Amino acid sequence: MANHARITTALLLVAGTGSRLRPLTMDAPKCLTEVGGLPILERLIRNLRFQGIERLVVVIGHMGGQIRDFLDNRARGMRIDYIYSPDYRTTNNIYSLWLAREQIQEPFLLVESDLVFDASMLTDMLQSDRIAVSRIRPWMNGTTVTTSGQWVTTFHVGSEGNGRHSHYKTVNIYSLSPPSWDEVIKRMGRYISEGRVNEYYEAVFADMVADGMLSFETVFFDPDHWYEIDTIADLNEADRMFGMSSKVHAGPDVHRLLTPAMDSLPLAATND
DSSP: OOOOOOOOEEEEEEOOOOGGGTTGGGSSOGGGBEETTEEHHHHHHHHHHHTTOOEEEEEEOTTHHHHHHHHHHHSTTSEEEEEEOTTTTTOOHHHHHHHTTTTOOSOEEEEETTEEEOGGGGGGGSSSSEEEEEOOOTTOOSOEEEEETTEEEEEETTOOOOOOTTEEEEEEEEEEOHHHHHHHHHHHHHHHHTTOTTSOHHHHHHHHHHHTSOOOEEEEEOTTSEEEOOSHHHHHHHHHHHOSOOOBSSSTTOOOOOOGGGGGOOOOOSOO
16 A cells, blocks of 8 residues: 655765766765755755655765754754665675665655756655656766556666657656565665665665566656756756856865866776
8 A cells, every 4th residue: 555644854975076077076975065056965955854764874985074063053953863884895885775674663754865957846746655757858868767557567777768759858756665675674774785775776776677576656856957067067957957156165266167077087996
């Protein structure tokens, strides 16, 4: 039976090094990069607060102290529980999600920390077992899904969309009910015990959807009102979408470098 309780807890994964945004992330976490005049994390917290989120569970790693200081100041009035990932340089987001297994027993919203979007689009995500998806635009890459009606039928992890009518980009926002979360934890446990700590957690979701162990109802995000920030080019495009120039909020005198070559810097870690 579906759980219709409105979600008031959000899990934020902010452990990654943000290697594709170097040199901006050499002195500050990726989530404190500004888009449209606001740090990504501040915009996210404002959106969550606007939607009635009361508790944050935050998995930190790279420059986690800066993130704690920022949230302790900007997210006052919200309960915040921090989880430190000591292996953030050598693991991917499946491991960050795994570390949260003992902290959350209630329905929750899983949100990646490199997203900017309009707060209103979260409204329909505050019920359990839903996935934010978007029609595909040329800038989008990564995991996509196919759907039947309003339900996800297949995940395509790490593959670009092929333009079919039923093919959509994942926004990297999910909601999970306690029963679904329990099953996800069990499946993740298999991955972790096999040493598969460099996987994306979407691989777990893909397996479970294929097995009929997990169902996601789709919530559509307007592709012109959200953006995922991975590279300097993404930062520039998000600025055009949300207005104003971007810069790093924290760190000693780090400013935006608009050199195209920055996007070709090699990846040094998987948890980005």
